[in-house]
Amino acid sequence: MTATPKNQKVHLKTLVPGPRSTVLRQREDEHVAPGLQGYAVMAGIAVERAEGSAVTDVDGNTFLDFIGGIGVGALGHSHPGVVKAITDQVARASVGSFTSESRVELLERVAKHPPALGVHRLQLYSSGAEAVESALRLAKSHTKKSEFVSFWGGFHGKTMGVLSLMGSTFKEGLGPMVPGAHILPYADCYRCPFGTTYPSCGLACVEHGRKQLKNASTNAIAAFVIEPMQGTAGNVVPPDDFLPAVRELAKEHDALFLADEMITGFGRTGRFWGVDHSGVKPDIVTLGKAFGGGFPLSGVLTTDAISQAKPWSIPSGSSSSYGGNPLAAAAGVAALRAIDEDGLVENAREVGAAMLEELTAFVDEYPFVGHVRGRGLFMGVELVADKKTKQPLSRTVTRRIFDECVRRGLLTMAYAPSFRIQPALTIDHQTAKNGIAVLREVFDEAKRTNLWGLT
Structure with missing residues (x-):
């Protein structure tokens, strides 16, 4: 410890x-x-x-x-395990996409804590937005569909694709947005957009979303993109039955369920993943923040089958100049080791x-x-x-x-x-x-x- x-x-x-x-x-x-x-x-x-x-x-x-x-x-500032890992690794090798011992160990450590059975295929990046953008491309590649559903209050980054999914006024003045984005109400029960009270509301936010998609989508939804608990909106914690209801809605549209665990992942909420509180099994998970112990590191997790989708899976189809370099991988290994060994x-x-x-x-x-x-x-x-x-x-x-x-x-x-x-x-x-x-x-x-x- x-x-x-x-x-x-x-x-x-x-x-x-x-x-x-x-x-x-x-x-x-x-x-x-x-x-x-x-x-x-x-x-x-x-x-x-x-x-x-x-x-x-x-x-x-x-x-x-x-x-x-x-x-x-x-992990707090200047965590000694991360400091040592970065110091040792930078003296040996720091850049490039070649296989390294640190990257292999990082992949294995993440696979020990899957957010759902079989969700273990990991592609690595250096920022949250970069990872979510890649996840959107993966969803399109797998489903061959083009629309996305996100939620009021949601935040997934500031690049143009994910900016289109942002459920706040932040994007004002930055249009036009990428077409095919549908933004539904999130279960912020303190500020319920329908003025109801949980649980007697019957999850009115989900029912409203169901009707909205029926009337607004072109039946081409690739994925529902959701934070298990919303960070930027004010650390909003939805009822435990909200995510399962959204998951069911995604199934109705034959769409993937993409959990953005940038903030909620790696133990932040008292469980390893934010989805663990509700039991929802995601198809794709984006991760970052705590992942690198302070070093820029993010990633996309998914299944064997989904990861094979083209063009995402072709050589260089989902790569990044910084993604998975030895230095970032060493930092990630040290961070995950500390999360496990230090409880x-x-x-x-x-x-x-x-x-x-x-x-x-x-x-x-x-x-x-x-x-x-x-x-x-x-x-x-x-x-x-x-x-x-x-x-x-x-x-x-x-x-x-x-x-x-x-x-x-x-x-x-x-x-x-x-x-x-x-x-x-x-x-x-x-x-x-x-x-x-x-x-x-x-x-x-x-x-x-x-x-x-x-x-």
């Missing part, structure tokens, strides 16, 4: 951001293009080093990290349950906390202006909450009213408590000042 830091704490030496961070950010702003990840820009810090669930900036301030690289940092799936389940219990109490304690949900270390908090109407807090207020967290040494995604919490799978109980204590301090001040008088 790898020794990981325990009981990590905030340690602040300067005001945040500090003077050295400010200077570095100013120098960077002279040349960097806009559009970087929002939390990094808003925090204003420059990182010197990081370990476990703690990040230290160039001014010597140490923060607790509840963002976790938005799922990428599942990180169980840790996510246990620490996540304790965090969720403490956070759930916030609903009664704070007038602006409308709902708390989660599975494992995949949690969401709804910040609302009114609990009855569920009107989200304004971005002005949530930005203030984010800033106050950073100022006190906690890195969060509280800048959005659907506030996601997803720390490293290696986080221990006490470090998690230390982080929640900072969040409670900020929420106490927000309550005392009536959200600082902001609107």
Whole structure:
């Protein structure tokens, strides 16, 4: 078992951001293009080093990290197993598509945890969007059909094919989209689009989707593309019978079921795969984020039969310049070894349950906390202006909450009213408590000042 830091704490030496961070950010702003990840820009810090669930900036301030690289940092920062694997491998060979010992071991380790019986054929890539784009091409190759179904709130990447499947306003101004995309309601029960209540709703979202496809599709659906639990939408956890109902709908259209496990895979939700909570058996699975232990690594998993589809399966038909290189494979092996040997799936389940219990109490304690949900270390908090109407807090207020967290040494995604919490799978109980204590301090001040008088 790898020794990981325990009981990590905030340690602040300067005001945040500090003077050295400010200077570095100013120098960077002279040349960097806009559009970087929002939390990094808003925090204003420059990182010197990081370990476990703690990040230290160039001014010597140490923060607790509840963002976790938005799922990428599942093993925490600078995990010693990953550091050693990358160091050893880069000194031997790092690029190229030739077979390597590390890639063979990576394939074997993934095959030990199939999301469904027979789903073991793996093609490797370096980004989430790249993997999902490949999965779409695979679905078309196998089914010889051209349409896709995705869901409101869904996020599968920012390249043009997957952008067309995005179920949010993010894509406004970027049209026209790729034709043949159908976007159905997702089972976000806190904000039910039909104003119903589960389970008496009878999964109205699925029934609406069934009618929509009957009237809008050309009966040429290649695949249903779905996150078992939605990340970008706010770590939304659907009822366990939602995915089976969607799977049945896919069968009605003779379409594949494509589970996007970028965020939910590798133990994040307290089970190895997000689909494990519902028992759904996918045909294709896309994976990434935690996969490389912080190194860019993603992939597409499928069956023997589906993987043979042409043109996807012809030489170079599904390859990538960076996919499956020895360095990425070594990082992936180290990450999967740590997840197994260090019991990180169980840790996510246990620490996540304790965090969720403490956070759930916030609903009664704070007038602006409308709902708390989660599975494992995949949690969401709804910040609302009114609990009855569920009107989200304004971005002005949530930005203030984010800033106050950073100022006190906690890195969060509280800048959005659907506030996601997803720390490293290696986080221990006490470090998690230390982080929640900072969040409670900020929420106490927000309550005392009536959200600082902001609107």
